[in-house]
Structures are given as structure tokens and as C-alpha cells.
Amino acid sequence: MVSLKILLLCFLVIITSSAEEQVVSTKPFVTAYWGRSVELPCQIPRPPLAVFWFQHNFTAAPDEDARIVVQNFNGEEIARAGPRFEITSNFSLTIHDVSVQDETTYSCRVAWLDDQVTNYTQLRVVGLADELNPITVENCRKNGSDWCMYYIDPSESTIQLKCQVSGVRPAVNLTWIDALTGEVIPSGKTNKTVDSETGLITVYRVTQESKQLISGSDVGQDRMCQADGEAVGGTSNLTVLLREELREQKRKKIRDYKPGKFSRSERSDDVQLPRQVKLSVIGPTGAGNSSFIRSLNYAFSGTFTDTIEVGGEMVPGGVTRNTIPHYLTGNIIVEDNRGLHDLSSERVSDLKSLRSHPVLVLTHRDKAKFRGRKDRIIDEAKAVGALDEKLFFVENFTKRLDDNDPELEVRTLEFLDVFLKLLDFADDNLVRHANNEKENGMQHNPRL
Numbered sequence: 001m002v003s004l005k006i007l008l009l010c011f012l013v014i015i016t017s018s019a020e021e022q023v024v025s026t027k028p029f030v031t032a033y034w035g036r037s038v039e040l041p042c043q044i045p046r047p048p049l050a051v052f053w054f055q056h057n058f059t060a061a062p063d064e065d066a067r068i069v070v071q072n073f074n075g076e077e078i079a080r081a082g083p084r085f086e087i088t089s090n091f092s093l094t095i096h097d098v099s100v101q102d103e104t105t106y107s108c109r110v111a112w113l114d115d116q117v118t119n120y121t122q123l124r125v126v127g128l129a130d131e132l133n134p135i136t137v138e139n140c141r142k143n144g145s146d147w148c149m150y151y152i153d154p155s156e157s158t159i160q161l162k163c164q165v166s167g168v169r170p171a172v173n174l175t176w177i178d179a180l181t182g183e184v185i186p187s188g189k190t191n192k193t194v195d196s197e198t199g200l201i202t203v204y205r206v207t208q209e210s211k212q213l214i215s216g217s218d219v220g221q222d223r224m225c226q227a228d229g230e231a232v233g234g235t236s237n238l239t240v241l242l243r244e245e246l247r248e249q250k251r252k253k254i255r256d257y258k259p260g261k262f263s264r265s266e267r268s269d270d271v272q273l274p275r276q277v278k279l280s281v282i283g284p285t286g287a288g289n290s291s292f293i294r295s296l297n298y299a300f301s302g303t304f305t306d307t308i309e310v311g312g313e314m315v316p317g318g319v320t321r322n323t324i325p326h327y328l329t330g331n332i333i334v335e336d337n338r339g340l341h342d343l344s345s346e347r348v349s350d351l352k353s354l355r356s357h358p359v360l361v362l363t364h365r366d367k368a369k370f371r372g373r374k375d376r377i378i379d380e381a382k383a384v385g386a387l388d389e390k391l392f393f394v395e396n397f398t399k400r401l402d403d404n405d406p407e408l409e410v411r412t413l414e415f416l417d418v419f420l421k422l423l424d425f426a427d428d429n430l431v432r433h434a435n436n437e438k439e440n441g442m443q444h445n446p447r448l
Helices: 002-021 246-255 289-301 345-354 374-383 408-440
Strands: 029-033 038-040 050-055 067-073 076-080 085-087 093-095 105-111 116-126 140-142 147-152 158-168 173-178 191-194 201-210 223-229 234-244 277-281 313-315 319-321 325-327 332-336 360-362 391-393
Touching: 029 038, 038 116, 050 085, 067 085, 076 085, 147 158, 158 173, 158 223, 158 234, 173 201, 201 223, 246 408, 277 289, 277 408, 289 332, 289 408, 391 408
Parallel strands: 029 116, 147 234, 277 332, 360 391
Antiparallel strands: 038 093, 050 067, 050 105, 067 076, 085 093, 105 116, 140 147, 158 201, 173 223, 191 201, 223 234, 313 319, 325 332
16 A cells, blocks of 8 residues: 555656646737837747747637747757748747737747647737827927927917827827816817728827917917827827917018008109019128028028029129029019129218118128127128118028027028018118109119
8 A cells, every 4th residue: 555655656746747847838918019029938848849839810819720930840940931030049939020910829839759738928019109209290390309389370260289199009099288277178089090001000189279369479378289008108298389470470471562562651643663673682792692692582481492593604803794683572583783892981882873871781690700790890881881770680591400490480580570671671762763753754673
């Protein structure tokens, strides 16, 4: 009886030991991120004869239609379903460039000469939002990591904001919030679209509110779009600074200009004004005449180009032949005439033949060396007869513009303000000349 107990005990020990050695451990659930690589571990207690990784067609494994994605025999990989799948030295399955279609159940089957064991892992695929710009708002210019600037169209009576999170999985929840009070703003439902190729989701939500009366550039009613969900790491916010588009107001004023519209002088009866006003840019060669016109074009259009041709054939002495006009609008022509060797008082006095003291514009205000010379430049300008009300400083815009520079709006506004004053002087000069020419029985298209 004693010997039987000992034999039975030994038998149980042998069976139990064998079963423990053949346990194959896998993680029941693994999360992978779209576009990245993921490793599914398969821990094996003793060297196997063969290892097979299966991809099942449905998450409810086992599945008779499962396919082998990689197989290893006697320590060597002998087959794989494609370059995205590989088996590691410790028999884990690595999937590269993970896609939504990879979300399913996988099984690791380990075979020995005397047995085989299978265990399962369910893979879940998450699509993360863009790390730097998880949230976007349509037509809102991103200036900071968590805020953007939305310029309100002065002609619109309502403000419509569309918040969006793209390329995620699962979908996030979007909420519009008053940035000042933290109160939730009633808005439409969260909408979702699924990309048919990637399987990733784009989520958006729109809020539409009546535009309030505002003064200056600060609305004081900023909004915040908040995204909640795994795809944004929990919670992500983007503050929308609402500002009235003052630049567009000034651009519209320039676009709508017609000769005589800005003049403070009363037009005589039956005086015919030309259809266009010409503004002549006169200065020494190399003074930045062309740069000034390119900067003006940028301030007016919002697009920089360095291919505006405004000059013709050059000859020594700074005289330009065959000047080419630049049509800012159908009614405003800006022309580079140059033609000055220097800006001495004698040469500036010659310009008084226009019967109106010329406007003096000094460029490159943005240069550091200019700031320390401004007072001396003003004194020099006055010495040649420049009037305070007709002396302006502007900076030159170049192709190295940074649209994300929050100061760019202010700088552009200042340039537009200067040009509107120039246009105001030009228009007044145009009407006064037209009145004089009517009295003298002449017709002329003056320049300023």
C-alpha cells in the first residue's frame, strides 16, 4: 500500500511538472497605435520545435479560417504573410505600420515533439490625433500651441466655428465652451466621417452665434473647443481668439476706391475726373522703390510675390525709362518713376511742379539700425521741406514672412493705414487739379 502511494505521488508530480512546462503565456489584450509598430509577446517555458502565429478573421477566436502570418521552425523563421509581420528571437509577433484592419484576435501556437499549446491575444488599434495640432478650427490661424486667431468677416451677421479632430480612433467627443466663463455653449451634434481607406475617423462640431457689436479689435467673447477621448490623451483644448478683421475692412476700402471718393475738396460742377489715379513712387536707385510696391501689394492682397515688375531699362544717374505701372486695383495705379540722384532740398523742390508738396515715405522701418537713426532721419526730411503730416515710416515685407507671427496683423494694418493716407492725399490733389483745369479749360491726369 505504501509503495502504491509513492508511485501515485510520483506519477502526479511527473504529470503536473509536464503540464507546467507546456504553459504558453500571451497577453489577453494589447493596444496598438495606428501607423506604429506593436509587439505581441508569447512566453515559452522550453525550446519549441515550431511556433506559429495566426491572425483570426474575427475577434471571437478560435477560428477555422485563421491564417498563419509567421512561422518559426527549429529557431529559424521559415515563412511570413508579408513584410509587416515578423517573429522575434523570443517568439513574439511584431506588426509594423499597424492599420485598422489589423484589429482582431491573434494566437500563438507552440509545438513540441510530444505536444502543442495555443493561447490568444486580442489586438485593439487606436488612432492618435496629431501630437502638435490635435484640434483644428476652420479658418482659424494657429499662432500658439493651444490657441488660434479667428478673424471675423465684418460683412457677416453670424459667427460660425467648426472644430475638428482628424484621423482618430475611437471617436472623441467635442464640446464648445465660453473661454471666459467656462460655460458650455449650445451647439449642433458631434458629426463623424470614416475614411474608407484607413478606417480612421474625423470628428467635427459646429457652433453658430450672432455676431455682437464690437469696438476695436477685441471681441472679449473668446471660445474654446474641448476634445475628450483616448485619441487625444484624455482631454485637449484649443482656445479661439475672436478678432474683427480690420485688415479686410481697410482692403475693402481700397478696393472700393474711385477717383474723388476720398477727397475733402468740393468738386466743381461738371468736373470730369479720370477713371484711375496714379501714384508715382520717386526715389534714388536702390532706395527700395520696388520693395515698397511689393510690400504694398502684400499688405493689400495678403500674398507676397517678388516678381512684380515695376521698373524698366536703367541708365546711369538713376533715371528709369519705360516705367511699367502696377495695377493695385482697376482704379489705382502705382508707378515706379525713380529718376532722382539724391533727395537734396533742390531735387525735392523740383517735385513741387506737381502743385502739391510730395508725400515722403521712409522704408525699412523694420531694420534695427533704423530705430537709432529715426530722429536724425526726421530732421533730415524736414530740412528738405517735408511736412509732418506727409511724412510716413513703413517697413518692408519680404518673402520670409511668418504667417504665424501674431504681430504681422498689426504691422500690416499700419502699412494699410499709411497707404490709405497716401490715397487720401492723392485723391484730394486729383480733385483740386481737376477743378483748376476746368477753370483753365484743360484736362490732365495728375500724379502724386
